[in-house]
Amino acid sequence: MTTARGLWFALVFLVLVVLHYTLRPVLGWHASIDFLAIAVLLVAVRARPGVATLVGFAVGLVSDAMTPEAFGAGALAFSLVAYSASSLKAAFFADNLALNAVFVFLGKWVGDLIFLAAEHRLGGSEFLAQALLWSPLAASVTAAVGLVVLMLVRPVVGTPRG
Amino acid sequence: MPRPARTSSQVDKALLVACVLLSLVALVLPAPLRSTIAGGLRGSIVVPLAALQERAEVSRRAILVYDKSLRIADSVRLQASQAEVARAENDRLRRLLGLGAALRWGFVPAEALHGRGLGDEFTMTLTVGRNEGVVPFSPVVAPEGLVGMIETVDAMSSVAIVWPHPDFRVSAMSADGAAFGIVYPHLGSGATRFLLELRGVAFRNALLPGSLIVSAGLGGVYPRGIPIGFVVSELRTGEGWARNYLLRPAVRPIDATAVMVVLPVRAKEGVSAVWQTAVDSALRLVVAGGDSLNKRRADSLATAERARLDSLQAARPRADTGAAPPVPLGPAGKAAPATVPKPVQKPVIKPPAAPSTLDGKPGVAP
Numbered sequence: 001m002t003t004a005r006g007l008w009f010a011l012v013f014l015v016l017v018v019l020h021y022t023l024r025p026v027l028g029w030h031a032s033i034d035f036l037a038i039a040v041l042l043v044a045v046r047a048r049p050g051v052a053t054l055v056g057f058a059v060g061l062v063s064d065a066m067t068p069e070a071f072g073a074g075a076l077a078f079s080l081v082a083y084s085a086s087s088l089k090a091a092f093f094a095d096n097l098a099l100n101a102v103f104v105f106l107g108k109w110v111g112d113l114i115f116l117a118a119e120h121r122l123g124g125s126e127f128l129a130q131a132l133l134w135s136p137l138a139a140s141v142t143a144a145v146g147l148v149v150l151m152l153v154r155p156v157v158g159t160p161r162g
Numbered sequence: 163m164p165r166p167a168r169t170s171s172q173v174d175k176a177l178l179v180a181c182v183l184l185s186l187v188a189l190v191l192p193a194p195l196r197s198t199i200a201g202g203l204r205g206s207i208v209v210p211l212a213a214l215q216e217r218a219e220v221s222r223r224a225i226l227v228y229d230k231s232l233r234i235a236d237s238v239r240l241q242a243s244q245a246e247v248a249r250a251e252n253d254r255l256r257r258l259l260g261l262g263a264a265l266r267w268g269f270v271p272a273e274a275l276h277g278r279g280l281g282d283e284f285t286m287t288l289t290v291g292r293n294e295g296v297v298p299f300s301p302v303v304a305p306e307g308l309v310g311m312i313e314t315v316d317a318m319s320s321v322a323i324v325w326p327h328p329d330f331r332v333s334a335m336s337a338d339g340a341a342f343g344i345v346y347p348h349l350g351s352g353a354t355r356f357l358l359e360l361r362g363v364a365f366r367n368a369l370l371p372g373s374l375i376v377s378a379g380l381g382g383v384y385p386r387g388i389p390i391g392f393v394v395s396e397l398r399t400g401e402g403w404a405r406n407y408l409l410r411p412a413v414r415p416i417d418a419t420a421v422m423v424v425l426p427v428r429a430k431e432g433v434s435a436v437w438q439t440a441v442d443s444a445l446r447l448v449v450a451g452g453d454s455l456n457k458r459r460a461d462s463l464a465t466a467e468r469a470r471l472d473s474l475q476a477a478r479p480r481a482d483t484g485a486a487p488p489v490p491l492g493p494a495g496k497a498a499p500a501t502v503p504k505p506v507q508k509p510v511i512k513p514p515a516a517p518s519t520l521d522g523k524p525g526v527a528p
Contacts, residue, residue: 018214021211021215022217023218024218026221026222028222048174049171049174050174050175054177054181057181061188062211068196071191071200072185072189076186080178083174118185
């Protein structure tokens with residue numbers, strides 16, 4: 001990745017993080033868009049698994065700072081998702097839009113499941129509703145937005161590493 | 163020199179294990195310690211993001227509150243507009259009841275239905291017909307004055323022409339009975355189409371703007387004394403022997419939703435006193451309002467005077483102290499008579515001048 005592309009990539013990453021803390025609260029949807037997940041997955045498909053894990057861990061820690069009762073759950077979820085995404089990118093990141101959408105969807109959903117399991121705040125029917133209804137919905141919305149983001153950023157940051 | 167793939171993979175795995183371990187440690191930390199670490203992050207690197215989130219949430223709340231307040235304002239505005247319409251309708255119906263009470267007999271109340279088609283501004287359909295005793299050429303009136311005349315009658319409805327109709331004619335006179343003429347619709351263009359004309363007034367009878375014009379009772383259709391309109395201005399014509407005047411109608415047909423059909427028997431009896439009664443009752447209301455204001459003022463003056471005397475009395479030394487109250491001396495050294503407060507003089511309310519009747523004769527004071 002050239003320096004210019006690296007700068008563009010950093011800018012896109014920053015914009016996604018800012019959107020997570022501005023647009024998401026304004027929209028206030030129950031099944032909301034997870035811009036942090038998109039940002040982490042964007043890094044994961046362009047970096048080595050170790051670097052992706054570190055970025056995921058840092059982003060998760062930042063998101064955990066806003067929810068101290070689940071401190072560590074976000075970091076764990078994002079670390080695992082980033083590592084897995086970075087390791088599986090060869091399988092998923094062909095130039096197929098549907099596969100990219102599925103990748104984002106799975107990344108978000110699995111991340112949510114790990115987060116819910118780690119924070120062990122919800123139980124019983126609430127956990128099931130969150131895990132099987134709201135998380136897939138949020139993952140779908142995130143996948144749709146992620147797809148748009150991927151299509152937008154591809155010309156400036158280049159195609160993912162194979 | 164590039165690292166071997168195996169070493170890189172081991173580094174990646176080591177990083178993953180480290181991150182996972184750190185996350186698990188963070189999860190099992192005691193709550194106060196977790197809060198401290200989270201607070202430390204919020205107070206340092208997460209400050210801008212926390213501020214952004216706070217602003218975003220405030221914005222969202224503002225948007226929601228704005229929408230809510232907009233909805234409330236809309237509904238309040240709607241209710242206010244409906245209340246205004248209902249109040250106007252109540253006022254009109256009350257005045258119609260007053261007109262009914264003044265007519266006493268020989269009339270039929272009716273709802274007026276206005277068409278919205280071309281030419282419908284010249285006629286109105288009334289919800290009463292032959293079954294109620296309505297016959298053609300019966301005058302149609304409203305509390306404000308003359309509306310028109312019944313033209314055709316069915317069993318349960320009738321059609322009346324209203325004063326903008328080109329065929330509308332009524333013999334008229336000034337309220338003091340000095341000037342006579344015939345009222346026609348003003349066939350001008352634009353907004354003046356909805357005015358009236360008083361034609362054929364004798365040249366010697368000049369009418370001032372604002373003068374009331376009433377029906378003269380000639381011709382046998384419209385009884386004497388129904389208000390028709392008010393003089394706006396004189397119309398310049400080529401005729402040298404008579405004056406023509408432009409009139410502002412007393413009734414706007416579109417406002418006449420409830421009207422009275424005066425039956426011919428009642429019309430023959432005369433209705434001059436009906437609208438005079440309305441004028442008298444309005445005057446009585448004004449006088450009564452003035453009386454009550456004067457009375458209230460006098461009462462408040464008396465109350466203030468009484469309060470002042472009470473306070474003076476309270477300020478004097480009490481009898482049980484043994485000290486006689488000082489007696490004021492007159493100019494010759496004699497004791498002056500005790501000060502007696504003057505009775506409060508109520509303001510004299512003059513009765514209003516007796517209003518002249520429509521015939522120009524002095525009326526009876528209310």
